[in-house]
Amino acid sequence: MTNNNLSIFEELESSVRSYVRSFPAVFTKAKGSKIWDADGKEYLDFxxxxxxxxxxxxxxxxxxxxxxYIQNDGITHSLDKATEAKGEFLRTFNDVILKPRNMEYRVMFPGPTGTNTVESALKIARKVTGRTDVxxxxxxxxGMTIGSLAVSGNSAKRAGAGIPLxxxxxxxxxxxxxEEDSLDYLERFLEDNGSGVAIPAAVILETVQGEGGLNTARVEWLRRVEEICRNWGIFLIIDDVQAGVGRTGTFFSFEEAGLKPDVICLSKSIGGFGLPLAITLIKPEYDKWSPGEHNGTFRGNNHAFITATESLSYWKDDSFEKxxxxxxxxxxxxxxxxxxxxxxxxGKVRGRGFMQGIASSVEGLSERVASEAFKRGVIMETSGGKDEVFKLFPALTMxxxxxxxxxxxxxxxxxxALSVYKQAAD
Structure with missing residues (x-):
């Protein structure tokens, strides 16, 4: 394979591949916020x-x-055995992130991906409450596994399950x-015995919906969700897989609202280096698992513990956050x-922090903007049910x-992109 020849991927890789279609190049090197392809072309990574x-x-x-760590033959795979790398991560995460925020949680390692942490969150909520609905x-x-898909809204991805969710x-x-408060609607369903909605085990939400189009919940709306959960004995699960780890300006995306979730889902950047890692934070009184009741072969990624621990050095004071x-x-x-x-x-600006973009009402325009950006050396994607948002998602260190x-x-x-659109209209 030479230069940006994609034939091997077209010949041997599954048709499910997607990002390679948006970014048709063979990438060879990356540093900081820059990435290079096989022809030596430089891209800014947004x-x-x-x-x-x-x-x-x-x-x-x-x-x-x-x-x-690798050169010293540090342990790579350990399931959930005790390792020095894991212990140092737990200690550092507690000291640097949880204690300064007056947060007390047990840390669960459910597996290496975002959908793993969501699945474990749904499970523990159902186990503790004895209820089934979410x-x-x-x-x-x-996420893309069955439980996570069931609480996702995208109809195309839901259809991929092939079974009722x-x-x-x-x-x-x-x-x-x-502009009306949608939570009046939610409360009405909970209060009415004839609504067909049983009291659920949990409510799960993102404070900023990354894949859903950068929709951003107001602080007062989030606080009322928490109030409803407390009034009805419902678990509040915050999915901070994408919006967390500083993406919205604070380590957790819900800090401005002052929420105290029962369960918090983290993955993606919690590993720091891009290595697979996910954690589920559970209030101690709800950590009711039996040993091995939820497990996974790769829940002990020690390489990720090493980089995750080092990444927390960014958060030892408030300079990075500022x-x-x-x-x-x-x-x-x-x-x-x-x-x-x-x-x-x-257009309309959506999102907050380092997850912002523009939603365009012009069909196909956002996809065209992303395509034109790639030609000019910027990698960026779209989001939303119709890819209507072009999305700025740079590294926090850019x-x-x-x-x-x-x-x-x-x-x-x-x-x-506007020029192409206008020519087509003419």
Whole structure:
């Protein structure tokens, strides 16, 4: 295989592949917020592994720790046996993340992916409450295994299950229909014995719906969800797989709202380096598992423990968090300017922090913007049920200069996409 020849992938890899279709190049090297293809072309990464690379590619300190661990024959695979690497991660996570936020949780290692942590969260809620149903929200996305799909909203992905997805009830997310509070609707169902909705084991939600189109819940809406859960004895599960680990400006996406979830789901960037890792945080009084009741062969990824522990050094004081918030304002200002200066895109800025984008009412325009950006050296994706949002998802460590460079290319891409749209209209 030479240069950007994709024939081997077209010949041998399953047709389920998707990102290679959006980014048709053979990538060979990555560092920080840059990635290079086989022809030596440089790209700015505004995709960050769909949120798995919040600290960029090949962070030097994490790489050094990992290489040293491997060279010293550190344990790679351990299931849930006790290892020094796991113990150091648990200690550091508790000291750096949980204690300063007055949070007390047991840490469960359910398996290496986001859907693993969601499945374990649903299981423990059902086990503790003895109830079966779970309330989820429109446009939510929680993973690709059966339980996670059942609480996801995307109809195409749900259809891929091939079987009915049961024991879930979908309620409208904040501002799904209009400005009226959708939680009045939810409470009415809970109060009415004739509604057909039983008191659920749990409510599961994302504070910002990453795959669903960057829909963002208001603080007051989130607080009322928590109040409803407390009033009815319902588990509150926050899926922070994509929105967590600093993506929205604070380590957990719900910190501004002051929520105290019963269960928190983390994956993607919790491993720091892009290595597979997921954790489920469970309030101690609900940690009712029997030994081995939920398990998985790769729940002890020690390489990820090494890099995850090192990644937490970013959070030992508030300087990193402040830098994220300052840069987030620049992203918001840029997107607002694009919307104001280009009324033809019929756009609306969505999201918060380092997960923002523009939803365009013009069919296909957001996909065109992402395509034009790729041609110009920026990797970015779309989200939403109709791919109506072009999404800025850079590493939290991206420099100011790289952000500005990306802004210029994205602005050029919007202009190019609008030009194509106007030509087609004529």
């Amino acid at each position: 995709f960050a592994g769909a949120g798995a690379l919040n600290y960029g590619h090949n962070d030097p300190k994490m790489k050094e720790k990992l290489v040293e 309330i989820s929200f429109t446009r939510g996305f929680h 049961n024991n879930t009830v979908t309620m409208p997310y904040d501002n799904f229909v209009n 830098s994220i918030q300052a840069k987030s304002k620049r992203i918001t200002e840029f997107l607002n300017r694009i919307v104001e200066e280009n009324p033809d895109i019929q 420099t100011d200069e790289e952000l500005e460079q990306g802004f210029k290319i994205i602005e050029q891409s919007v202009d190019a």
